Structure formats: C-alpha cells, structure tokens
Amino acid sequence: MYRYDEFDAAFVRERTAQFSDQVNRRLTGELNEDQFRPLRLMNGLYLQLHAYMLRVAVPYGTLSGRQMRKLAHIARTYDRGYGHFTTRQNIQFNWPRLKDVPEILAELASVEMHAIQTSGNCIRNVTTDQFAGAAADEIIDPRPVAEIIRQWSSLHPEFSYLPRKFKIAITGAPADRAAIRFHDIGLQAATNAAGDVGWEVWVGGGLGRTPMIGKMINGFVPNEHLLAYLESILRVYNRYGRRDNKYKARIKILVHEEGLETIKAQVEAEFSEVRGGVLTLPQEELDRIGSYFAPPSFEDLPATPIDIARETILDPAYGRWLDNNIFSHYRPGYASVTISLKPIGGAPGDATDAQMEAVADLAERYSFDELRVSHEQNLVLPHVRVADLRAVYDGLVEAGLAEGNAGLITDMIACPGLDFCALANARSIPIAQAISHKFAAPERQAEIGDLKIKISGCINACGHHHVGHIGILGVEKKGTELYQITLGGDGTEHASVGKILGPGFVADAVPDAIERLVDVYLGRRETPDEPFIATVRRLGDAPFKEALYGTT
Amino acid sequence: MEILTGNELLSGAAVYLDADGNWVAEIDRARLFAKDEAEARDAAIAASKATGRIVGVEIETVKMVDGRVVADRIRERIRAEGPTAPAFPRQELGEDGHVSI
Numbered sequence: 001m002y003r004y005d006e007f008d009a010a011f012v013r014e015r016t017a018q019f020s021d022q023v024n025r026r027l028t029g030e031l032n033e034d035q036f037r038p039l040r041l042m043n044g045l046y047l048q049l050h051a052y053m054l055r056v057a058v059p060y061g062t063l064s065g066r067q068m069r070k071l072a073h074i075a076r077t078y079d080r081g082y083g084h085f086t087t088r089q090n091i092q093f094n095w096p097r098l099k100d101v102p103e104i105l106a107e108l109a110s111v112e113m114h115a116i117q118t119s120g121n122c123i124r125n126v127t128t129d130q131f132a133g134a135a136a137d138e139i140i141d142p143r144p145v146a147e148i149i150r151q152w153s154s155l156h157p158e159f160s161y162l163p164r165k166f167k168i169a170i171t172g173a174p175a176d177r178a179a180i181r182f183h184d185i186g187l188q189a190a191t192n193a194a195g196d197v198g199w200e201v202w203v204g205g206g207l208g209r210t211p212m213i214g215k216m217i218n219g220f221v222p223n224e225h226l227l228a229y230l231e232s233i234l235r236v237y238n239r240y241g242r243r244d245n246k247y248k249a250r251i252k253i254l255v256h257e258e259g260l261e262t263i264k265a266q267v268e269a270e271f272s273e274v275r276g277g278v279l280t281l282p283q284e285e286l287d288r289i290g291s292y293f294a295p296p297s298f299e300d301l302p303a304t305p306i307d308i309a310r311e312t313i314l315d316p317a318y319g320r321w322l323d324n325n326i327f328s329h330y331r332p333g334y335a336s337v338t339i340s341l342k343p344i345g346g347a348p349g350d351a352t353d354a355q356m357e358a359v360a361d362l363a364e365r366y367s368f369d370e371l372r373v374s375h376e377q378n379l380v381l382p383h384v385r386v387a388d389l390r391a392v393y394d395g396l397v398e399a400g401l402a403e404g405n406a407g408l409i410t411d412m413i414a415c416p417g418l419d420f421c422a423l424a425n426a427r428s429i430p431i432a433q434a435i436s437h438k439f440a441a442p443e444r445q446a447e448i449g450d451l452k453i454k455i456s457g458c459i460n461a462c463g464h465h466h467v468g469h470i471g472i473l474g475v476e477k478k479g480t481e482l483y484q485i486t487l488g489g490d491g492t493e494h495a496s497v498g499k500i501l502g503p504g505f506v507a508d509a510v511p512d513a514i515e516r517l518v519d520v521y522l523g524r525r526e527t528p529d530e531p532f533i534a535t536v537r538r539l540g541d542a543p544f545k546e547a548l549y550g551t552t
Numbered sequence: 553m554e555i556l557t558g559n560e561l562l563s564g565a566a567v568y569l570d571a572d573g574n575w576v577a578e579i580d581r582a583r584l585f586a587k588d589e590a591e592a593r594d595a596a597i598a599a600s601k602a603t604g605r606i607v608g609v610e611i612e613t614v615k616m617v618d619g620r621v622v623a624d625r626i627r628e629r630i631r632a633e634g635p636t637a638p639a640f641p642r643q644e645l646g647e648d649g650h651v652s653i
C-alpha cells in the first residue's frame with residue numbers, strides 16, 4: 001500500500017491544525033456559520049437532518065487493517081458504533097459532535113487518512129475496481145495511477161474552484177466494475193499496437209438529474225502523458241463549464257452542449273501545449289509509486305478448484321457464499337472475497353465497530369493486510385488463499401458478515417435517503433429492507449440470479465438508480481413518498497440508463513412491484529442462464545410495464 | 553401554524569424554539585406562531601440568528617393532531633422523530649447545548 005511521503009503528511013497535518021483553529025473560532029463566535037460552512041465542507045463535515053456527518057475518503061477504496069481499526073475506533077469513540085460505506089468507496093459517520101471533529105481528523109491523519117476534498121467543487125476521491133491488483137481479467141493494476149491522480153489532484157490550486165464537483169474513476173480490467181462511463185472522467189486500461197499499456201479516456205458521464213453515458217475522447221493516452229491529458233480536460237472544463245447554472249455545471253453538460261468533437265479539439269490544443277512538460281511522469285517516479293503496490297509475497301500454489309456442489313451439500317450457507325462471494329484471482333490458489341454488507345433486512349453499507357475490527361483481523365491474517373471498499377457498498381478481502389476460505393467464512397459468520405448474496409437481488413445499493421440526508425425527498429433504506437425481506441429465501445435468490453437493484457432518495461442519484469437493472473428513485477408528491485421504478489440500467493461496459501416505467505408507487509407497494517418485474521423475467525427468460533438484464537434487453541419494456549400497470 | 557426549527561451548533565441536533573425563547577429538542581414544546589404573528593416570528597428568527605448557535609433556522613408549517621405538533625412535511629416528521637431505518641434515537645443536546653434568545 002502507498003505510504004504518505006513528507007508532503008502528504010505535512011499537508012494533512014497542517015489542514016488538521018487549521019481546521020482545529022477554525023472550529024475554535026466558530027465555537028467562540030469569531031466565525032459565523034456563513035463563514036464557517038465552506039470551511040467545514042472542505043474538511044468533509046456536512047450538517048444533515050439529525051446531526052453532523054463526516055465523510056472520510058478511502059483513496060481508491062483501499063485500506064489496511066490498521067486503517068480499518070482506526071475507523072472502528074472512531075465509530076466507537078466519537079460516534080454510535082457504526083459507519084456507513086458509500087457508493088463513492090468512502091465511509092460516513094452520522095453522529096459526530098462538532099468539537100470532536102478536529103480530534104477525529106487527527107486520529108485519521110495518524111493512519112494516513114483524511115476528509116479533504118470529500119465535498120465541494122473540486123476533484124473528489126478517485127474510485128476504482130474493488131478487485132484492482134487481484135482480478136484475473138486485469139490488464140494492469142490501476143492503483144498506482146489512481147495514487148498519482150490522488151497526489152496531482154490533492155489541493156491542486158487551479159482546480160479548487162471548478163464549476164462543479166469532479167469525479168474520476170479508473171479500471172485496469174476490460175470488465176468495468178467501477179462504472180467508469182458514469183464519471184466525469186473514466187479511465188480504462190488499453191493496449192496499443194506496440195503492446196504498450198495506456199488509457200482509454202471517457203469524458204462527460206454522470207448520473208444525477210441528467211444521466212449521461214461518457215463518450216470516448218481518446219482511445220489511447222500513454223501512461224506517461226496521462227496527467228497532462230487529464231489536466232488539459234480539467235482546464236477546458238474549468239474555462240468553459242457553466243458556472244451560471246448549478247444544474248448545468250457538470251462537464252457532462254458541457255460535452256453534451258458543445259459536442260464531443262469541439263471539446264476534443266480544445267483538449268487536444270491544450271494537450272499539445274502541456275504535453276512533455278512538467279506533468280510528464282518520469283519512469284523513476286512511476287516505479288517508486290508502483291513499488292508500493294507490488295504484489296504481496298504470494299506462495300506458488302497449484303490451481304485449487306473449489307467443489308461448490310459438494311460444499312453446498314455439506315453446508316448450504318457456505319456453498320452459497322462460495323458460489324456468489326468469491327471472485328477469480330490472477331494467482332493460482334488464491335481468490336478475492338466479497339464481504340457482503342447487505343444482511344437480510346439490514347441497512348446497505350453499514351458496519352459496526354466490532355465488524356470493522358473483525359474484518360481488519362481477517363485482512364491481517366488472510367489477505368496480506370489488504371482491504372477494499374466496493375462502490376456497491378461491500379468490503380473485499382482481495383488476496384485469500386483458497387485453502388483459507390473456510391476459515392475466513394467462519395470468521396465472517398462470527399461477525400455476522402457471511403451473507404452469501406454478492407451480486408444477487410438482495411445485494412442492493414441504497415443511499416442514506418430521508419432517514420439521514422438533508423437533500424432527500426424520500427427514504428431509501430426501508431425500501432431496501434422491505435425488498436430484502438421479500439426475497440430473503442436463498443433458493444429464490446439463486447433462481448433469480450444476477451440482478452442489481454439500486455435505490456436513491458432523490459434525483460442526485462447517489463444510489464446509482466439510473467444504472468440499476470431495476471432502479472428505484474424516491475420522490476415526494478403532496479407530502480407522500482413515492483417511488484419511481486426504472487428498468488434496464490447498466491453501469492458496466494455495456495452501459496445504459498434505465499427507463500422510467502410509469503407513475504410512482506407508495507412505499508408499501510414497492511416490494512410487490514419488484515416481484516411482478518421479477519416474475520415477468522422468470523416466466524419469459526429463454527434459459528435459466530439468461531440473466532435479468534439480457535431478458536430486459538431482448539423483450540424491451542412492454543411486458544414489464546404491463547406487469548406493473550396493466551394493458552394501456 | 554408555524555414553528556421555528558434549526559440545528560444546534562455543537563451537537564448538530566434538530567431543535568425547536570419554545571414559547572419561553574429556549575431552543576429545545578422536542579417538537580411538541582415548539583412555540584406555535586399563528587398567521588398574524590409574522591412579526592414576532594421574524595423577530596425570533598433574527599434573535600436566534602444573532603446567538604450564532606442555531607444553524608439553518610427555518611420556518612415549518614405544522615398541525616395539531618391529538619394534542620401533538622405534527623409537521624406537514626415528511627422530512628420534518630423524520631427530523632422530529634429520528635431515523636426510521638435503522639431506528640436510532642435522536643442526537644442529544646449536550647450540557648452546553650442550551651440556547652436561549
């Protein structure tokens with residue numbers, strides 16, 4: 001894992017001291033709220049419905065056991081014994097008190113973490129594939145580049161007041177598990193004719209009020225020029241992005257309104273100026289940072305097949321977990337494990353302090369001290385020996401984290417919604433809980449197979465509803481929470497935005513509505529192997545609409 | 553009818569202005585402003601802002617239902633009751649969290 005250099009350590013320390021002073025001045029009344037608000041937001045401190053909320057960055061979703069223990073300690077000492085992992089691969093604490101926040105930031109700094117740039121119109125935490133550095137299908141580990149982008153974008157003076165926030169996602173694999181086409185910039189590893197690895201650059205994707213699929217602005221940017229290219233895009237955006245209208249200020253609108261070709265020409269013009277300049281990455285620097293992400297000392301193991309059928313007979317719950325929560329590793333004899341934060345009826349993404357400690361233990365013992373947070377609000381042990389899977393599973397059972405539902409219908413994304421969020425129109429978590437209960441039976445989940453339900457409590461779409469195979473969007477109408485259902489979204493390389501099927505449903509009616517959609521799929525799929533999203537694409541909306549609203 | 557609400561600075565807790573000019577945790581104790589009390593209401597807003605201790609003072613409309621104050625908006629009902637899922641008790645005001653105008 002990356003270790004802070006002097007510069008990183010100094011800026012985090014300085015910022016913590018600065019914020020501590022700002023909090024004191026707020027408490028004594030020297031600063032009023034109008035003055036203080038932007039300062040606290042720059043340090044990830046929001047005011048929500050019931051309390052403050054501190055959003056802590058988990059750089060590209062990577063954590064060590066020690067860092068996870070610190071998060072557990074913060075949850076226990078300053079909060080209510082739990083944290084909420086988000087679709088931005090971050091963690092949020094829902095109940096900190098203002099005077100404790102400087103201390104929390106100092107605790108975070110002691111494990112090389114912070115809450116800087118988790119709010120505001122700047123470049124936010126870079127997100128990536130939760131299996132980065134482990135996945136069998138990966139061309140290159142994207143984390144060294146993610147780290148370089150983190151360093152470049154941290155406190156970047158030119159990009160501290162962009163027209164709007166800016167999110168970059170990166171993946172080193174052809175299968176897109178990081179939803180890169182729905183970010184302001186998406187980067188996907190690519191190889192050129194000479195066999196060099198570089199980056200496909202996608203621009204102008206996003207969710208929210210105006211969902212858009214990113215467009216490829218460059219099919220191959222060499223690794224050493226990537227920062228110069230990113231800087232060129234940011235400059236064009238910073239100059240021309242619409243500061244006049246908050247709803248039109250994201251780069252997706254600029255790209256949409258001006259057209260990809262116009263933006264591309266501007267970016268290329270800028271790139272020709274800066275290319276080869278100070279942002280060119282020297283090989284030593286690439287090597288230095290790359291060395292922090294060197295593969296751990298894997299043993300040479302033979303490929304170890306897992307006999308899921310046999311294990312299922314012996315222990316069905318373990319069999320299910322093996323079937324769903326194990327992901328192929330590039331090293332024979334190893335696997336990546338998804339730790340589901342979606343127990344039946346739970347709040348998606350929540351973990352208690354004890355669970356965080358348990359996960360840290362497992363990471364230290366069985367996964368070379370590495371952990372990941374996924375954008376689907378789960379945790380990952382990236383490098384587990386197949387021979388240790390049972391021991392890991394047993395540890396997870398003890399911690400209440402052994403739900404074998406990764407990728408299934410109960411593995412939903414849900415944003416905090418109106419239970420916590422000041423911007424929400426409707427609740428998300430109780431909807432997720434009700435659907436989870438409805439489909440709790442493991443046999444039923446297995447029969448349905450891969451199905452992604454994503455729920456947002458308002459049009460900001462933190463719950464990624466637009467890219468849910470089934471998306472649920474909470475709205476408010478005449479004092480009642482209503483839920484619009486969308487169908488056919490996909491956040492992967494087969495990117496698509498879901499379509500609204502019709503008028504919204506009241507909360508109590510949502511689980512039945514989802515069941516009707518699932519029943520259409522089960523009745524109409526060509527084979528049991530045809531996944532939900534494929535059936536939707538083959539049949540179109542009509543039969544699903546009919547199931548919800550009758551013949552029109 | 554209207555009430556005044558905001559969040560107390562130190563704890564971030566949702567609070568309401570009561571009839572004695574104290575900012576309290578319970579919506580049932582909130583001072584009810586009738587339509588023709590706009591002047592008193594606005595004076596209370598100004599005085600509350602002047603304390604620097606109540607963040608985001610807002611006017612909310614409410615009804616009396618069975619002797620209880622019930623906010624018209626769901627958002628405000630959830631603020632008054634605490635998160636519903638998972639159900640958590642509301643943030644408590646600390647000892648230093650009492651603000652009066």
Ligand code: SF4
Pocket residue numbers: 415416417418421422423424425456457458459460461462463
């Ligand atoms: S989608 Fe809306 S309700 Fe949900 S967390 Fe984001 S802003 Fe809040």
